[in-house]
Amino acid sequence: GQQVMQIPQYQHVQEGEDFTTYCNSSTTLSNIQWYKQRPGGHPVFLIQLVKSGEVKKQKRLTFQFGEAKKNSSLHITATQTTDVGTYFCCYDGGSQGNLIFGKGTKLSVKP
Amino acid sequence: KAGVTQTPRYLIKTRGQQVTLSCSPISGHRSVSWYQQTPGQGLQFLFEYFSETQRNKGNFPGRFSGRQFSNSRSEMNVSTLELGDSALYLCASSFRVSGANVLTFGAGSRLTVL
Numbered sequence: 001g002q003q004v005m006q007i008p009q010y011q012h013v014q015e016g017e018d019f020t021t022y023c024n025s026s027t028t029l030s031n032i033q034w035y036k037q038r039p040g041g042h043p044v045f046l047i048q049l050v051k052s053g054e055v056k057k058q059k060r061l062t063f064q065f066g067e068a069k070k071n072s073s074l075h076i077t078a079t080q081t082t083d084v085g086t087y088f089c090c091y092d093g094g095s096q097g098n099l100i101f102g103k104g105t106k107l108s109v110k111p
Numbered sequence: 112k113a114g115v116t117q118t119p120r121y122l123i124k125t126r127g128q129q130v131t132l133s134c135s136p137i138s139g140h141r142s143v144s145w146y147q148q149t150p151g152q153g154l155q156f157l158f159e160y161f162s163e164t165q166r167n168k169g170n171f172p173g174r175f176s177g178r179q180f181s182n183s184r185s186e187m188n189v190s191t192l193e194l195g196d197s198a199l200y201l202c203a204s205s206f207r208v209s210g211a212n213v214l215t216f217g218a219g220s221r222l223t224v225l
Contacts, residue, residue: 031211042201042216043154050209088154092211098144098167099214101154 004089006102014110019076021105023089031091032065032072038085079109115217117202123223129190132220134202136183143185148199160185197224
């Protein structure tokens, strides 16, 4: 399946600063999902976006799906130490059970 | 509902040995997917089972195999272990949301091959 590229690979922020990670594809995606993996943990589903230009919010997290459905972003406002972890984007390419994951953005937050 | 349960959580093997990992999906879920996670390659799809049938397989050698039982529990097996098989092996239940599969992962089985 087509890869999705995530940038940046790493992000170090001071607590209270904002954070954004981007997910880019060269082809149009039917959907985009975001997962969070805490250090030592396993990926946990955050959200799915399916519509062009869709924006969804979860408290301090804002997720966007681009108009062309080729990119997505996750923005965290006023980061907290609980936001530490790796954020993955992925999409369901249509093959049973096979989600294509980006390499993730690892976020560290300095108190 | 109980989540996805994987056993064992940690194991150490030596090269050439084989290993079997177990996964119990969320009660009532019939689809089980397996992923390998390594620092270098990230999350890579291994295979997916539904009602005891393998519906999809990722790009892994034949040393990696799996099966699913009638109670939806799944096992994966890796034979002739290599150092590069050291990884976190994640099992997931999947459910459909807006036409796409959404995954609920277990805690994983961390395999170290010496």
